[in-house]
Amino acid sequence: MYCFLRLSVLLVGLIASAGSYAVNAVQPLTTADDLGPKVEQPIEFPHDRHAGDAAKGGMQINCMYCHTYARRSIVAGIPPLQKCIGCHQSIESVRETPRIKKLFEYWEAKKAVPWKKVHDLPDFVRFNHERHIQRFVFAQNKPVQEACGYCHGDVKTMTVARRQKPLSMGWCVSCHQKDHPVDATSTKTTHGPNDCWQCHK
C-alpha cells in the first residue's frame, strides 16, 4: 500500500514538473527582442516627440537631459515634475493639449505623477546605470541613444516606453561576455564582469 503511495507522489511530481517545463519551453530564453506588455501610464508620454529624429518631427533631446540621474546613480530615476514644467511653461503652442493640461493639473496640485515602472528587475538584481553610462557614453564616446538602447531598445521611436529586451540573466551575460574596447581610443579590450556578486549583492 505505502509503496504505491510513494510512487504516486513521485509521479505527480514528475507530471507537474514536466507540465511546467512544457509551458516554459514556449518562451525561448534569449532573444534580441522580447517585447514586454503595453503599460498604461497616467500620461502617454511621447518619447518619439522628445527624443526622436528631427526628420520625423522629434526634438532630438538627449536622454540624459531628462533622465539626469542615470550617469550619477544606480537608478536612472524619473525626472521631477519640475523639469517637465520648466520647459512646458514657455511652450505656448501645446499648452492647451490634453496631455499638457493634465501635466499642469498635477503640477498645480503639487502631486507626483504616478508613473508605472516599465523596466522592473526583480529585487535580487542590482543593475547600476552609472557604471554603464560612464563606460559607454563617457569612456567610449558612444552616442547616448545607442548606449541606452542596449537595454531599453529604440526608445526614440516609441511613445509610451515599452520593454524591448528580455532583461533576463542569460541576456545580460550574453553581452558581458563580449569583448569591447576599454575606451574610445584604446585598442585594449575588456568585457563586463561575470562575478555573481556584481549584480546579486
Add this chain to the structure above:
Amino acid sequence: MIENSFNRRDFLKVLGWGGATVALSGCGNTSVEDGKEFVTSYVQTADYIIPSIGTYFNSTCAQCDAGCGIMGRVREGRVLKLEGNPKSSINNGKMCGLGQAGVQAHYNPDRIREPLLRNGDKGEAITWEKALGLINEKVGGVKAENVAFLTGGVSGHVKALLKNYLDALGSGHHYVYEAVAPSIMRAANKKAYGIEMPRLRLDKAKVIVSFGADFLGAWISPVHFSQQYARFRKADNGERGVLVQVESKMTLTGANADRWLAIRPGTEGILALGLINSLAAAGLSVPGDVAAAVKDYTADRVSKDTGVSNEHIGKLAALLKERSPSLIIAGSAAEGYAHGSQNATAIALLNQVLGNVGKTVEAPSGVPFPQMAPTPGNRFALQALNDNMAQDKVKVLFSYGANPVFTAPASMKLKENLKKVPFKVVFAHYMDETAVEADLVLPLDSALEDWATAMPEYIAEGAQLSIQQPLMEKLYPGTLGMGDILLALLKQRRPDEYKGYEDFYSYLRSAMVSNKGALGGANEDDDTFWDTALSRGVVKLVGTPVNISSNASAKGLVVPAPFVEDSAYPLHLIPAVSASLRDGRNANEPWLQESPDPLTTIVWDSWVEMHPKTAAKLGIVEGDIVEVASKSGAIKAQVYVFTGIHPDVISVPLGYGHEAMGRYAKGIGVNAFKILDPVFDKETGELAMHETRVKVTKAGQRVIIVKDEGPAGGNQMGRKIAVRMSSSKVNLSEEV
C-alpha cells in the same frame, strides 16, 4: 501510518522534483515585472538630491536628555539611518545604540495617528479643531490654579512657548518630572559648588573614583563621557588614567574599571569620609575642621561599615594622593538613599579636599537665554502633583514627555488620584499607560518629523542651541508637533501676539532670525543665517561666565551608620537603569529589546541579578522564577546569578513590564518601579530609589534564560581571551 512510512529520504526526492519545477519556471522572464509597480518621482527637488544616493541632514537626538547632535541619512524622502553630527560638541559625531533606535520610534507601527477623545472605555477619533476647541473650553471652565502641566525636562523654544501658555492661563503649576534624574546630586552640587551640573573633566583626571555613576552607559551624557573616557585612558602624555568604580551592583562603567569595589549599599558617604581621613593621615593637607569631622572614620571602622577591605581603602587613598588631579563622581547609586544628600555632599567634600574643584570639576557656561535654558526634571515634582490631585486641586491636567502611570511606585496611588482629575490631556506617541487613562489623547509627530530646539542640561563646551528639524515628511497627516500644538493653544489665549505665525516653523524661524545677533549671525542676512543654522544643526552661543565655588563643608554633615538588617526583608533592591531602556519610554523600539544587556546578555525580558552566595543560601539557580516582594508590592522574574553584585543586594532593571504602549513593550518583563518603597531623601524630598528592601522566594518554576551568553562567550573554547582572575590576586598598585 502514512506519516511514519513516508520518511525523510522520500520526502527529499519528491521535493527534488518539485524543486525542479520551481527552478524551471524561474528560467523564463516571469520575474521581470512590467507595469506592476509605481515609480514615484519628485514634484520639485533640489539638484543635490539624487535617487538612491543618501543626503544627510542634521538634527538633534530626542531619545534621551543628553541631546546629542545627529545627522540622518535620507534617501528618496525617507530617513534610513542616523549618525552623530560632528559639529555638536556634545557627541562630536558619535552616537549610542539608544539613539540609533530613534528610527524605530519614527516608523513604529504603534504610533497614535489621530486625536482620540474618551468615550467610555474607547478612544474616538476626532479632528484637531475639535480637540483644541475642547481644551479651550475646559481650561476656560476652571480656575487658573486648577490647571496643571506635567512634563519631562524641557528647554528651547518649546519651553518658552509652554511658559507663555501657562502665563496666559495664569497657572503657575508646571511640574517637571524625570523618573531617573540625578536630582539629589544636583542639589548637593548646588550646595558644594554653587552649580547644579558642573562640567566633569574626565579627560583631565588621572584617577576617577566613581560612586555608582554609570557614565559610560546611562548617566547624564554617556556619549560625551565615553569620548572623554577614551582620552582619560589614553592621555596625550601617555599616562593611562585609573578608574575605580565603587558600587553595589556592577554597571557597564563598573565592568570597565581597573578596580571594581562592591560596597554595602548606602555606605558610599562613609567610604568618602574614610578616604579623607586616610588622606589626612597620609599627609594631604586637609582643613582643620574637616580633619576633625572625619577623624573617627578610621580605616578599620570604614572597612567594617562598607565591606571594602582595609587594604583597598589604603591603596585607594595612596592612589588619590599620588595622582592629582583626580575626579570623584557621585552617581545614582550613592544618591539613592534617604541620606543620599549626605552621601553626595561627602563625595563633593572629598573632591574639594583633593583640590579637584576648578580642575576636573569645572564651571559650565551660563546660558544666555534663560527662557530657553533647560529645566531638568526631578521626582519630587510628581509627588507634589500627586498630592494636589489627591486633594482635588487639579481639574485640568496636561501631560507631555512623561509616563507617570508607568514610572510612579504603586504606593503613590497615582492612577487612583488621576481618576479624580476631571479632564486629562495627554500628548503622546503611543497609547502608553498614562495615555490610556486620558480623556483626550493628542498624537505627536515623531522626533524625526518635528521642529524644536534643545539646550541639554549637560553641555560640554560653551553653550549651544541644538536644532531639531524634520528629516522627512510626516508619516501620518493626523499628528502634530508639540510646538504647533502650543502655538495653536496660545492663539486661543493671546491671538494678537501669535496670529502672525502660521505654524511653529514660522514662529521658530522668526524667533531665531530676529535674535540672530545674539546667535552669532550678526553679519549675515536672514536667509544665510537660518540656512547655516539648519545645515549645521547646532548654533554655538557665547556663554555667560559662571563661578564655581568650594563651599562643601563638614559642618552639619552626618552620614548615618550603615543599615540595620531587616529580617523580614533582608535584601536591598537596586532598580538598575540600563543603557537601552532607561526609564522605559523607549521600550516599544524592538532593537532595544533585542540588544543584549551588556553585562548579563539577556534579551526581551526582565531578570533578577543575584550573587552566587545569596542564590546558594536561598537554594536558587539560574532561571528560577522568584517572587521579589517589598512592603509595597511584589513582582516575579527569572534569576540571573552573577558575581558583579554585593551579596546583600539584588537588582532588577527598570523600563520593562509595560501594560500598554505597544506590541514590543506590552507584557515584556516586569515593572520594578511599582514595588519601590516610599522612602525619601531627607533634604530634597526626592524618592530614594535604592531604599527598597525586599525578600526573595522561589515561585516554583524554572525557565531557560534567553541570552546571548553561551559556550562561546562563557568558556571561550580555551582561547584565553581576557582570562578570569580572582580579584584578590589583582594588585592595584602594580596596575597603576
